Amino acid sequence: MTSIPLQIPTYRGSTEGLRDVPHLDEGVALKKKDFTSASEVRWCPGCGDYAILAAVQGFLPELGIRRENIVCISGIGCASRFPYYLESYGMHSIHGRAPTIATGLATSRPDLSVWIVTGDGDSLSIGGNHLIHALRRNVNLTILLFNNRIYGLTKGQYSPTSEIGKVTKSTPAGSVDAPFDPVSLALGAEATFVARTTDSDRKQLTSVLRAAAEHRGAALVEIFQNCPIFNDGAFDVLKDREQAEARIVRLVDGEVIRSGDRVAVRAAGGGVEMVPEAELGGREPLVHDVAATDPSQAFALARLSEPGMGSVPMGVFRSVARPTYDDLAREQVAAAQEKAGGPATDADLEALLAGNDTWSVA
């Protein structure tokens, strides 16, 4: 097999996600209400989705891009109603397939900022295949994964992120499925941007969304989201100020990774563990590096999250730059056209159809 070197370096840092998207004219600014559609929002009262919608509507004006160049594509599930409420272009597609549609759209339209809104069932169960391939291809997409660890729209069955033993309508004796950790999965799928945030921390949510939108490539943001009807309180330990202080591991680029009085150190088995700073005993605390080429430390941090939520890293796990699928695909087309001297004419097409071996009948 021949392989053509495409000169694809892995390099650090990428903030060019919106490079080709038309920006608003100087002095023009949009407001939150510009992103609020006329559709009545129909999530259950108290749903975490409201907070995320408000955060997105509130922060989109900060990007300074034209509203009509934002497209939000969703699959099926409670979260996937999101596009209806966002005043922009949007498509509420079919279960699990939003990444496929978004891939086709982003590849053919570099001038669009393409967002996917999905849930844990939509993206990790029926759509798991498409999610991992969108991530490994590094299509220029921003993926918001609302994780409530339950199926809401179908009224309360366990999901691929539900903890093992979960008692639900379809698992009266407790589920026997081991769950996925979305961050581990994304890192394993060679994602270039992976973050985790929560519906209850508007400030962190907004900063992570901004970084994700500006990332050139596939950005996956897991958002812990409470379902007050079928899985209420799933993330309560992270919302109680005192408990959260002791459990949330804040990931800040360039700073020591810490949670309350604990810091992260390299564990004996090669992973990461959190130990009280006072008991470091000469061990070196780990400093977070979002742009590390090697994803091992990011993965080790992702493994801290266990169902009991004793240590839950939040923030940006990884943000590295790698050429995107859509850029490379467009470059190949552009290169072929440039080499041929511009857009195809009728004569060019006729030459194509004729091939190399013709004969004439007079």
Add this chain to the structure above:
Amino acid sequence: MSVKQVQRVDRVVIRFAGDSGDGMQLTGDRFTAETAALGNDLATLPNFPAEIRAPAGTVLGVSSFQLHFADHDVMTPGDHPDVLVAMNPAALRSNLGDVRRGGTLIVDSDEFTKRNLARVGYDANPLEDGSLEAYQLHALPLTSRTVEALAEFGLTRKDAERSKNMYALGLVSWLYNRPTEGTERFLRTKFGKRPQILEANLAAFRAGYNYGETVEGFAVTYEIAPAPAPTGTYRNVTGNTATAYGLVAAAHRAGLPLVLGSYPITPASDILHALSGMKRFGVTTIQAEDEIAGIGAALGASYGGALGVTTTSGPGLALKAETIGLAVMLELPLVIIDVQRGGPSTGLPTKTEQADLLQAMYGRNGEAPLPVVAPRSPADCFDAAVEACRIALKYRTPVMLLSDGYLANGSEPWLLPAVSSLPDLTVEFTTQPNATAEDGTPVFRPYLRDPETLARPWAVPGTPGLEHRIGGLEKADGSGEISYDPDNHEKMVLLRQAKVDGVDVPDVEVDDPGAATGERADVLVLGWGSTYGPIAAAARAVRAGGQRVATAHLRHVNPFPANLGQVLRSYRRVVVPEMNLGQLRMLLRAQYLVDVIGYNRVRGLPFTSSELAEVISAHLGGPSDEPTDQTLRDLSADTTDDLTGAGR
């Protein structure tokens, strides 16, 4: 050099058969190119195992390529070969049953070893036991002659033997007076970077040609005059290549980029391969992670204003069903190409069938109609692909193009079209509001339809002021807002159906030569898709025998041409041959209440014209004969034949 007699014949069917690794497809391709260059009309039928390299020397591993060429227009690759080139006992065993009695056998006698004979169940060597007396047998040591001819090149025996297909090609090229320059040029291009291999292949090819000149065994060589054909420039083209060209031409005429989302599957993959090399024409190919992602990417591209296309076959179409349903709901242009193969399930990946028609029509949840277009010959795949794109763009709908394995890999001469003669497919995106709200402000209503075509506006993302949401949920007529209203749902179902029913489809033409002189036929043979060639050839044979028969062929399977009901009712009997168990027949009966009669076979092979001629003749009896569908015959006899590979 002895003086040979040259005999003119009007048609020849030749089949090259050998082991999968013997290069029979290449040999057939080259002979086809030589034949096309001479101006003969032709049709080809490659036939190969699904396995890339089935066990060598077995019947399962036999790969063949059949070519029918003539001095008149050719409708099919031919029923019974006049010449069989068999490179080993397995190839002889599995193909002999098809060869015309009195036909010519050219056999590599080197391969007829005890071991090889035993492997395919020959007790005695058929080259020696007189069992081939009914044929003109040329048992030639092709392998050892090839090795001798290449002695000076310092190749291993194994490498030298690999050129034996070129030796055979040279011999057959001599026999039929084919020009050799094209093949020599081809070899130079193919092996230009490997001079030793190039020289060996050239030497083998020439040695084979010269062997024909010098050997005493062949009494005559044959000449076939060029076929009369409309003036113009021709090339030989396969169905898959013509399909790819049709897509590119349609996108060019529409002024849109073409985006193919696809997942490799036999026998559709060659369309993906062809399009991936056409980037210069603004073509993007996305090889997706699965069939679903392939069509998803195509639909996403269509949403963004490109011409989205997906290609698949058999089981792949099943996987795409849900996204096709979404496309029906979104009312966006999308072209789905199904290169049908034997099913169900994995079925017969490399063999042909027409059994996806009902899946194309109805294989989705809910009332989800879409137009269905079917090409009738390899070159016609070009026009059919353009037509599918035209309907998709004009009516904003997914369109199914039903090709099949026979069309995909078969080839025929193609009169090259002038691009300016192709339909103008220019599309106008919607850029302005199309309605006024109650308070007088201009608004965009994404499901406000064109009153004539019922197509909805195509307003692509990036268009200021027309921001809107679409999706799989039922929409309110006009506004496109989510609606669960019962009356609205019924209206939308009816509108989507009416849009497809209203697609502009030309009347079906009937070929009934006697009709002009008041001597109409009693029987109409109606087909769709790749059965065109065998039906036309069969009708020609029946008419040559002094009997009357009418034929008609459907390019549009959904909606049907407006005159179809009247056509069906104007014949005493309508016979519908299909490579399925009667799917078009079912549609015709249901829609027109006409008791059409089926002739149905599912052997993974195209009909032969002689079997259809027999079927037609049987129906030409008086009005008293009992019309019955012919589907299942004596299963025990057929099955035994098929298992031994001895043909019918």
